[in-house]
Amino acid sequence: MQTLNTHLGTTRERELRATSAAPLPRLRDERTSLRDAGRVVLRRARPQDGAAVAHLAALDEAPIPHGDLLLVELDERIVAAVPVRGGEAVADPFQRTAGLVDLAERRAALLRGELPRRSRLGGALRHVSGGRRAAA
Numbered sequence: 302m303q304t305l306n307t308h309l310g311t312t313r314e315r316e317l318r319a320t321s322a323a324p325l326p327r328l329r330d331e332r333t334s335l336r337d338a339g340r341v342v343l344r345r346a347r348p349q350d351g352a353a354v355a356h357l358a359a360l361d362e363a364p365i366p367h368g369d370l371l372l373v374e375l376d377e378r379i380v381a382a383v384p385v386r387g388g389e390a391v392a393d394p395f396q397r398t399a400g401l402v403d404l405a406e407r408r409a410a411l412l413r414g415e416l417p418r419r420s421r422l423g424g425a426l427r428h429v430s431g432g433r434r435a436a437a
Contacts (some may be wrong), residue, residue, distance in 0.1 A: 317360065318395055339376040341401060343408055346370035346382065353379045353390070361391040372411050373401045385409045 324401075346354065346410040350372060357379065358365040365386045373381040381392035390406065392398040 342374040346372050354382045357391045363391045371405050373405050383409050385412050
């Protein structure tokens with residue numbers, strides 16, 4: 302017998318999946334490859350992004366991140382937000398964003414001055430892009 306909470310959760314998940322604007326990218330594994338993801342943009346959040354970040358936090362059932370944020374856009378949709386100064390990222394749980402969040406976290410570390418400019422980030426880009434050199 303299904304509990305009320307389980308039933309409500311399942312119903313809400315179906316609703317969210319039905320209203321999702323973009324289909325899931327085809328993937329070889331759990332990490333999103335830049336080759337398979339579509340158009341990926343990393344950018345700093347602007348004041349008008351507040352509602353989108355709050356929506357992501359609600360989907361992710363996480364607190365809204367504050368401060369300077371690095372956003373990940375996938376085909377012009379914000380799918381993740383990473384605090385530049387460190388902290389927990391929020392991401393759309395209905396998109397495969399693990400590799401993209403990892404890339405944004407590495408970029409945030411670079412912005413904080415925690416990574417060497419070339420060696421580690423270049424390796425991360427090759428990993429996420431499936432071995433291809435990503436365009437700057």
